[in-house]
Amino acid sequence: MKHEKLVKDILKVIDKENIKDVFFCVTRLRFILKDMSKFDKKALENIEGIMQVKTVGDQLQLVVGSKIQSVYNEFCEISGIQKNEEVDAVEEEKKKFELKNFGTSILNTLSSIFVPVMPVFVAGGMMKSLVLILSMLKVISAESGIMAVLNAISDAPFYFLPFMVGYTTAKKFKLNELFGLMIAGVLLYPTFMNQTAGKTVSFLFMSIPPLNYASSVLPTILCVIAFAYLYKLVDRFIPNNLKLVFSGLITFTIFMPILLAIVAPIGNFLGIQLSNITVGLFSTLGPVAGALFAEFMPFIIMAGMHTALAPIMIQNLSSLGYDFLLPAFFINNIAVAGATLGAAFKIKDSKMKAAAFSSGGLGIIGITEPALYSISIHYKQPLFGAMIGGAVGGFIYTLLNVVAYAYTMPEIFSLPTYIHGGSNLIKIIISILAAFIASFVYSFIFTKEKKGVKVNE
Structure with missing residues (x-):
């Protein structure tokens, strides 16, 4: 193994039994430890292969550079820790709502949601670059089938981004990832995307606005987060032998219309406002x-x-x-x-x-x-x-x-x-x-x- 020494040196300083979870981003190994006081920061900084040691909220982060993927894989293999091992959800949720950790929790959450999506999104963007070059040089006709296929490949990650963030958000909040995909599917269902012709859809006492959620992320993220908490609440009261049938059914039937009528439009509004604020800032300054x-x-x-x-x-x-x-x-x-x-x-x-x-x-x-x-x-x-x-x-x-x-x-x-x-x-x-x-x-x-x-x- 190429990074065996680095991994073993890390494990000498960080006791495996103190590790609750380990994952990675572009250049960093990220640890969630049971006890943040039980490691020697100076010893970690002296390990060859570690560029910097950072503690961010409840995380220990080791910057190892562009070789992170192989280091992470070898770390999990040598330590015997499963990739993306589930942490104690109750304790983690308590930390999220401590005021002092609030900002860190938001950043960690966004990182967990978007970092896994970036390779696909960047691949689509680079494909778009290739399409633009071929079109500019007139190597391929804009009306050709080849261009149509390449455009489909490059546009797909952007158009279906809600499905990807639905999956990663569900994973972050310990919800079945397929529920995250299903929620994104509901938001992008043709009835709401195309067939309403600009009219609201009535559901009992609620009105569901005709908003297009393709290529947006906040509506899906907020809906999946809300659904995760609601699902866990419903699941507590369902007998174990009936959970498979009724937990999802009840949550989707009762709460999904509310998410469509209230939470998704709020996410859409927030996304637009964030964009408007940045536009206004750059326009002003x-x-x-x-x-x-x-x-x-x-x-x-x-x-x-x-x-x-x-x-x-x-x-x-x-x-x-x-x-x-x-x-x-x-x-x-x-x-x-x-x-x-x-x-x-x-x-x-x-x-x-x-x-x-x-x-x-x-x-x-x-x-x-x-x-x-x-x-x-x-x-x-x-x-x-x-x-x-x-x-x-x-x-x-x-x-x-x-x-x-x-x-x-x-x-x-x-x-x-x-x-x-x-x-x-x-x-x-x-x-x-x-x-x-x-x-x-x-x-x-x-x-x-x-x-x-x-x-x-």
Whole structure:
């Protein structure tokens, strides 16, 4: 096993019996421990392969970089812990409603819902990029069957996103995942999507509004969360031998119409308002908003808060047809890459130099956490360089009104998603070049060799 030593070193510090659950995101192993005081943080930080150790609410997070998937798989295999092992639901729910953990719980919940969906969503976005390139170069006719099939593949993740978040939300809240799919199916049922012709549907004393929930996420998330609690409430009063038949039947029959009439429209309203607030903020502050947003993006990413912005970006793409936050992520990634590569030319330690070049390259293709944790934090100046580059690029892209027309991994291969007639593509290229040059130059000038820095590869 490639990461056997790393896994065993972690298990020496974190007792297996103290682990309630372990899962992962893009670059981090995330542990939920029975007792957060029973591990040596310093010992974990000294393990080769761990870039940073963070405690966020009730979670212990170990940043290991882009190799996270294989590390997680080997950790579960060696430790004997099942993947996504169920935690004690009662204790977890108590923690969720403690005021001091409220913000952390929201971020953790959004992360659990959206991180598993991202590979599919990004695949669709990259396919959309390919379709745009083929169309632009006139390799394939827009009316051809090939283009129709490729469009179906690229659009499917976005159109059926409610099903995916229904599944992941149900999994997060310990509900049968197929119930999550069923709830999304009800929201997207043709009667409510097409056949109402703009008219409400009457159900007893309630009216169900004719809203289109395709490509939206908050209505499905809120409905699944509410259903999970209601289902568990109903299930308590059903005899064990009748649960299979009556728990789901009663919950869907009594409460699903209420979710359709009240909870789903609230989710739709909240999604629109979140989009309107961000539009208003950028409209009011203009380039200043773009500069500040991109400048502090490294800290947003390191805090794991970037996932919380996914519903807003998705809502923007659904309601506006474009999004103005994704370019800031793109600019940040290029700025981090520029700052890291600038530092690479000044670093003399061979291992750190190699790490700087490799992690800088990863930043260009959208993965910045290895650069942030292995280079930026240790040398400091590359972090300042990334912030300066982000501010410069953020100011320019907002000034030029750059937007993204599809959700993709914000990296160099996502450039085709900025093609939409006019000069939008040229403007994003200008913005990322400015970010790269500013961050590279600053980091190259001010980065100094630092002795005794450990590299984690």
